[in-house]
Amino acid sequence: MSGHAQTIAAPLSADRWQPQLVLHTLASSPAGLDLFEEIGTVLPVRRDQEIYGQDDPADYYYQVIGGSVRTVKLMADGRRQVSEFLMPGDLFGFDELDRHDFAAEALENALVKRYSRRVVEALAQRSMPLAQKLRHLTIAKLRRAHERLLLLGCMTASERIATFLLQMSDRAPASAKAWIALAMSRRDIADYLGLTIETVSRTLSVLRVDGTIGMLKKTRIEIRDRAALECLASEPRH
Amino acid sequence: MSGHAQTIAAPLSADRWQPQLVLHTLASSPAGLDLFEEIGTVLPVRRDQEIYGQDDPADYYYQVIGGSVRTVKLMADGRRQVSEFLMPGDLFGFDELDRHDFAAEALENALVKRYSRRVVEALAQRSMPLAQKLRHLTIAKLRRAHERLLLLGCMTASERIATFLLQMSDRAPASAKAWIALAMSRRDIADYLGLTIETVSRTLSVLRVDGTIGMLKKTRIEIRDRAALECLASEPRH
DNA sequence: CGCGCATTTGACACAGCTCAAGTTAGGTGG
DNA sequence: CCACCTAACTTGAGCTGTGTCAAATGCGCG
Numbered sequence: 001m002s003g004h005a006q007t008i009a010a011p012l013s014a015d016r017w018q019p020q021l022v023l024h025t026l027a028s029s030p031a032g033l034d035l036f037e038e039i040g041t042v043l044p045v046r047r048d049q050e051i052y053g054q055d056d057p058a059d060y061y062y063q064v065i066g067g068s069v070r071t072v073k074l075m076a077d078g079r080r081q082v083s084e085f086l087m088p089g090d091l092f093g094f095d096e097l098d099r100h101d102f103a104a105e106a107l108e109n110a111l112v113k114r115y116s117r118r119v120v121e122a123l124a125q126r127s128m129p130l131a132q133k134l135r136h137l138t139i140a141k142l143r144r145a146h147e148r149l150l151l152l153g154c155m156t157a158s159e160r161i162a163t164f165l166l167q168m169s170d171r172a173p174a175s176a177k178a179w180i181a182l183a184m185s186r187r188d189i190a191d192y193l194g195l196t197i198e199t200v201s202r203t204l205s206v207l208r209v210d211g212t213i214g215m216l217k218k219t220r221i222e223i224r225d226r227a228a229l230e231c232l233a234s235e236p237r238h
Numbered sequence: 239m240s241g242h243a244q245t246i247a248a249p250l251s252a253d254r255w256q257p258q259l260v261l262h263t264l265a266s267s268p269a270g271l272d273l274f275e276e277i278g279t280v281l282p283v284r285r286d287q288e289i290y291g292q293d294d295p296a297d298y299y300y301q302v303i304g305g306s307v308r309t310v311k312l313m314a315d316g317r318r319q320v321s322e323f324l325m326p327g328d329l330f331g332f333d334e335l336d337r338h339d340f341a342a343e344a345l346e347n348a349l350v351k352r353y354s355r356r357v358v359e360a361l362a363q364r365s366m367p368l369a370q371k372l373r374h375l376t377i378a379k380l381r382r383a384h385e386r387l388l389l390l391g392c393m394t395a396s397e398r399i400a401t402f403l404l405q406m407s408d409r410a411p412a413s414a415k416a417w418i419a420l421a422m423s424r425r426d427i428a429d430y431l432g433l434t435i436e437t438v439s440r441t442l443s444v445l446r447v448d449g450t451i452g453m454l455k456k457t458r459i460e461i462r463d464r465a466a467l468e469c470l471a472s473e474p475r476h
Numbered sequence: 477c478g479c480g481c482a483t484t485t486g487a488c489a490c491a492g493c494t495c496a497a498g499t500t501a502g503g504t505g506g
Numbered sequence: 507c508c509a510c511c512t513a514a515c516t517t518g519a520g521c522t523g524t525g526t527c528a529a530a531t532g533c534g535c536g
Contacts, residue, residue, distance in 0.1 A: 073388065076472075081391050083384065095377050101384055128363060135373045139333050142376060145383035146321065146339055150311065152390035153319050153432035157524070186483065194391035196525055201484055218483070218533080234314075395492065424515065437492055439516055456501080456515070477536105484531070491525090499516065506509085 040115040045069075051104040051112060052093060060114045061094035067110025068183045071102040072191070082192035084144075085184060087171055094120070095138040107183040152194045160193040161203045162232035165213065169223055180221045278353040283307075289342040289350060290331060298352045299332035305348025306421045309340040310429070320430035322382075323422060325409050332358070333376040345421040390432045398431040399441045400470035403451065407461055418459045 042065060045051055051062065054073060062069075069086040083102050086092050092104060094117075106112075124131040151160055168180045182189070190197045204221075207213045212229060214222035223229065280303060283289055289300065292311060300307075307324040321340050324330050330342060332355075344350075362369040389398055406418045420427070424435045431438065442459075445451045450467060452460035461467065 073384075075388075075392070079392050081388055083387070095380055097374070097377060097381070101381065125366060128366075128369070131366070131369050131373070135369070135376060136335070138373060138376045138380060139335060142333055142380045142383060143335070143339060145380060145387060146311075148387055149321065149383065149390060150313075150319055152387060153429075154313070154317050191391075197483075198485085198526085199524060202524095205484070434493060435515075436494085436517085440492090443516070479536085480534095482531105482533080484529105486529080487527090489524105489526075491523095492521105493523090494521075495519090497516105497518080499514100501514080502512090504509100504511080506507105 039119060040113045042111055042113050045106040045110045045112055047106055047108050049106050051106065052100050054101070054103040055099050056103075058093060058096040058098060058100050059117050061091065061117055061120055062104065062115070063091045063113045064088050065111040065113050068107040069104055069110060069112065070107050070184060070188055070192075071104050073102045080187075080191045081194075082184075082188050085168075085188075085192065091137055094134065095141055107188070157193075157195055157199050157203050158206070159232050160195065161200065161207070162229040164189065164193055165221065165223065166226075166229055166233055169226075178223050178226075180223070182219050182221060277357060278351045280349055280351050283344040283348045283350055285344055285346050287344050289344065290338050292339070292341040293337050294341075296331060296334040296336060296338050297355050299329065299355055299358055300342065300353070301329045301351045302326050303349040303351050306345040307342055307348060307350065308345050308422060308426055308430075309342050311340045318425075318429045319432075320422075320426050323406075323426075323430065329375055332372065333379055345426070395431075395433055395437050395441050396444070397470050398433065399438065399445070400467040402427065402431060403459065403461065404464075404467055404471055407464075416461050416464075418461070420457050420459060 040063075043051075045067070051069065052058075052060070064086045066088055068088075069090075069092065071083040071086070071092060073081045073083060075081075084090075084092065085107070086104075093100060120134075124134055151163055155163065165180065168182065169177050172180060184192075186197045186200050189195075190200045193200065195203075204213070204215065207229075208215050212223075212225045214224050216222075278301075281289075283305070289307065290296075290298070302324045304326055306326075307328075307330065309321040309324070309330060311319045311321060313319075322328075322330065323345070324342075331338060358372075362372055389401055393401065403418065406420065407415050410418060422430075424438050427433075428435045428438045433441075442451070442453065445467075446453050450461075450463045452462050454460075
């Protein structure tokens with residue numbers, strides 16, 4: 001169970017990537033992870049492939065089954081903002097009005113389950129518990145957005161990085177929280193935290209040098225001094 | 239109808255402020271502004287008075303009837319973030335899970351209508367349209383939060399100020415969109431935009447000097463060149 | 477084994493912050 | 507009604523964290 005994200009994250013070349021390799025992970029996904037076991041279609045998505053585009057009509061709701069996904073917004077001048085990093089079990093694309101505000105792209109080869117919006121809403125129309133659940137999910141997203149507003153509004157670069165690392169660590173599969181597999185690039189992290197690539201890189205280097213974190217292969221980070229990170233993350237700037 | 243916010247905003251000393259002065263504005267509030275005409279209690283709130291505190295149990299939902307309200311979060315070290323400015327008709331406090339994430343305070347003498355959460359949720363349990371409406375309201379809040387994330391993540395000080403002014407102008411009562419009555423202090427604006435008071439002040443001064451806006455009495459701003467503001471607001475930094 | 481892209485590192489610039497000193501205005505008391 | 511008084515705001519000068527630009531390094535992929 002802890003290994004299925006890794007299976008997908010394993011460095012498979014795009015050409016050699018085979019759906020069935022990841023499909024078996026569906027069976028091993030935690031019970032109850034699916035919103036509706038019986039409906040919805042599982043789709044394999046390649047690294048960097050778009051699941052839906054910005055301003056696309058919001059005809060489907062999605063859930064990450066394996067791998068990971070980012071939602072991004074692009075501005076006219078090329079500026080980019082990453083809104084969320086989504087892990088197995090996370091739902092996305094369901095709190096839109098008519099069109100998606102963001103595009104969704106796979107961070108790595110992934111599996112997503114797609115639900116027809118029409119069907120889900122029809123079900124919700126009939127089932128109050130489901131309607132409640134949808135609302136609570138949206139409220140949870142809103143709360144997350146508020147946390148990020150705090151981060152972007154009040155925190156310094158090192159505080160943002162510390163917060164990000166702890167967040168990633170907490171969301172990682174229950175095993176081995178001390179080791180974080182970062183499926184996203186430095187650019188993704190930068191655009192998520194409102195920083196530049198260089199600042200992200202420099203800040204991580206500082207943490208590595210002072211022994212707070214360990215880094216092997218750029219994409220694997222070890223938390224050596226969680227207390228130090230928590231201290232950084234807890235205090236807004238000044 | 240356009241005058242009722244001003245009635246409340248008028249400089250009444252705290253001691254002399256009388257509920258009945260603002261109570262009559264209830265009658266003049268636009269039809270259908272209330273979530274539920276029949277239930278809920280109208281409460282007068284004084285300037286800077288707390289409507290609910292951060293981490294208070296979320297037992298009530300609220301709606302601004304007259305005047306305006308801010309929601310704020312305070313950090314251990316005194317840092318502050320303003321989350322929203324709420325105008326007549328706006329709902330707040332209803333997209334929380336158990337406790338309020340933010341405190342709500344009146345920007346100026348105001349009237350808010352308070353709904354028992356228990357009652358509203360019981361109603362929503364029975365009325366699908368109401369449940370839908372609540373969900374859509376939360377989705378709208380989420381969308382707003384996303385806009386603010388973009389602002390805090392990508393925009394320069396002058397772009398943030400321009401965006402803020404346009405936003406305030408658009409939300410003002412239909413009449414006289416060119417004149418904005420800023421009920422909030424510079425500190426509130428700064429904490430809303432992730433800037434310092436000084437930067438807010440300086441940026442407004444620049445806009446005043448180059449003729450984009452006019453300012454009389456600090457709290458009243460005239461938009462003289464809306465196109466210039468829109469140009470500033472549309473482009474993220476760089 | 478070598479190429480190309482992501483990442484790291486370095487040097488420098490500048491937007492916005494800090495600290496500090498004026499200025500204005502709204503509220504209070506004479 | 508006017509003058510004071512205090513708090514909010516504005517303005518100024520200098521500093522610093524983060525962005526920018528550029529070069530070096532390293533890693534993954536062919």
